[in-house]
Amino acid sequence: MAEIIEGISPTRMELLKLGRRIKLAVKGHKLLKEKRDALVSEFLDVVQRVQESRDKTNEKLAEAFKDLLMAQAVMGSDAVWQISQVTGQEIKVDVDTMNIMGVKVPMIVIEDVKRSMVDRGYGFADTSSKLDDASRNFEEAIGEVIKLAEVQQSVQSLASEVIKTKRRVNALEYIVIPRLKATAIHIRMRLAEMERENFTRLKKIKAAIEAGEEGAEAA
Amino acid sequence: MDPESRVFAKLVRSLNDHLPVERKTLAELLREEKPRVVCRDGSTHRIRREELETIERITGSKWGKEAERLKLPILIEMAPDYGRSAARIRGRVYCDIVQEILGEERKTADEMVIFRPDIRRLRRELPSATQYAFIISTV
Numbered sequence: 102m103a104e105i106i107e108g109i110s111p112t113r114m115e116l117l118k119l120g121r122r123i124k125l126a127v128k129g130h131k132l133l134k135e136k137r138d139a140l141v142s143e144f145l146d147v148v149q150r151v152q153e154s155r156d157k158t159n160e161k162l163a164e165a166f167k168d169l170l171m172a173q174a175v176m177g178s179d180a181v182w183q184i185s186q187v188t189g190q191e192i193k194v195d196v197d198t199m200n201i202m203g204v205k206v207p208m209i210v211i212e213d214v215k216r217s218m219v220d221r222g223y224g225f226a227d228t229s230s231k232l233d234d235a236s237r238n239f240e241e242a243i244g245e246v247i248k249l250a251e252v253q254q255s256v257q258s259l260a261s262e263v264i265k266t267k268r269r270v271n272a273l274e275y276i277v278i279p280r281l282k283a284t285a286i287h288i289r290m291r292l293a294e295m296e297r298e299n300f301t302r303l304k305k306i307k308a309a310i311e312a313g314e315e316g317a318e319a320a
Numbered sequence: 321m322d323p324e325s326r327v328f329a330k331l332v333r334s335l336n337d338h339l340p341v342e343r344k345t346l347a348e349l350l351r352e353e354k355p356r357v358v359c360r361d362g363s364t365h366r367i368r369r370e371e372l373e374t375i376e377r378i379t380g381s382k383w384g385k386e387a388e389r390l391k392l393p394i395l396i397e398m399a400p401d402y403g404r405s406a407a408r409i410r411g412r413v414y415c416d417i418v419q420e421i422l423g424e425e426r427k428t429a430d431e432m433v434i435f436r437p438d439i440r441r442l443r444r445e446l447p448s449a450t451q452y453a454f455i456i457s458t459v
Contacts, residue, residue: 125328131400132454136335138405139398139452142440197366199448200338200359208366208448 103279111291119285126281130273136202137266143201144259151252158245165238172232181232188222188236194247204262206255209247215240335454337361340393346375347388357393367392371449378420383413393451394418396439400456405436407452421445 109115173181195210221236340357349355349372356366372392379387390413397408409418410431419425422438434442443450 125325128400128456129328129331132332132335132398132456135398135400135405136452136454138436139439142436143443146440146444195354197354197356198364200361200363200365200451201447202452203335203338203361205363208368210366210368 103276103283105284105287106280109284109288111288111295113292116285116288116292119281119288123278123281123285126273126278130270130278133266133270133273137263137270140202140204140259140263140266144256144263147252147255147259151249151256154245154249154252158242158249161238161242161245165235165242168231168235168238172229172235175229175231180228184223184228184232189216189220192243201255201259202262204258206258207251209251211244211247214244332454332456338363338365339395339451339453340365343391343393345388346372346379346390346392349392350376365393365448365451367448371446374446375417375449378417379413382416387413390414393449394446395453396434396442396450397453397455402433405439406433407435407439408433418442 109119169181192214193212197208197210198205199208200206215237221233223232337360339360341360342357344355344357349367350369354366355369355372356364359365375390375392376387379390383390394409394414394417397410399406399408402408408431409415412430415430415432418432418434418438421442422434
């Protein structure tokens with residue numbers, strides 16, 4: 102049986118108060134359990150998204166590097182490196198936050214990173230088509246990497262909140278509520294005992310009074 | 321209010337700290353360059369434009385101009401009274417949106433109760449345009 106709360110006097114008033122506290126603790130426990138379940142559900146969804154995003158990113162990067170190697174083989178590494186220096190290297194990302202049940206997770210909004218052949222800034226005549234493929238695949242991969250960064254950070258934030266909420270639920274379920282209930286039982290038992298003591302005391306007093314009256318009558 | 325109730329009220333408040341101080345209308349959010357609402361804990365909650373456009377598309381045909389007054393984010397009300405992991409959606413327009421997303425026709429008036437798989441689907445479709453609200457004693 103759980104420990105009882107120290108320093109509570111066994112009175113009916115305290116018993117009533119405890120009853121109210123138990124009710125509130127049970128309600129709070131139910132609400133926190135709802136939050137925990139919702140958080141776990143969100144967490145599992147995000148984990149699934151991380152996996153999907155990671156697979157996509159790996160696939161895109163593998164394709165892109167394969168095309169890059171081919172382009173380097175056809176055009177030479179130096180030529181590819183020179184071309185990479187003249188192309189635009191800026192990506193506009195807008196980093197904001199989203200609030201999921203008190204957990205602040207990042208939201209990264211990116212403009213379309215895919216560029217047209219003209220926007221890439223190099224000539225078509227003296228470059229290999231493999232370079233175009235590599236550029237396209239890298240652009241797609243960048244989008245996926247950014248998405249992956251967003252969900253990866255969300256997983257970490259959600260995981261720590263799940264742990265925190267779980268701890269609070271468990272504290273209520275295994276410590277607070279059992280302790281309150283044990284204390285209520287203790288007070289109820291103590292009150293019953295006091296009642297029995299009182300009953301016996303009254304009986305004794307009555308017997309003493311009766312014995313006194315009989316003695317007086319006999320005299 | 322007795323101390324226990326105060327503690328409980330504080331707990332409920334803290335559970336709902338992520339809710340917006342004031343919800344914005346769909347039209348307002350669509351007008352903003354970065355659609356976002358301010359939460360009770362002072363943080364901001366950004367809503368993705370694509371989700372707003374999805375909602376606009378769903379509601380536009382049926383509700384017309386009235387849909388612009390729709391307040392967002394949509395609240396998924398988690399109430400233990402409905403049973404574990406059941407949630408309530410209130411408001412006819414909101415119910416229409418949820419039904420459209422879940423792809424099923426339900427007889428509903430102004431509110432509907434959805435369960436965990438539906439909540440997950442809804443959250444997957446509209447992760448930033450919906451928010452959980454934890455409420456007590458509804459029925």
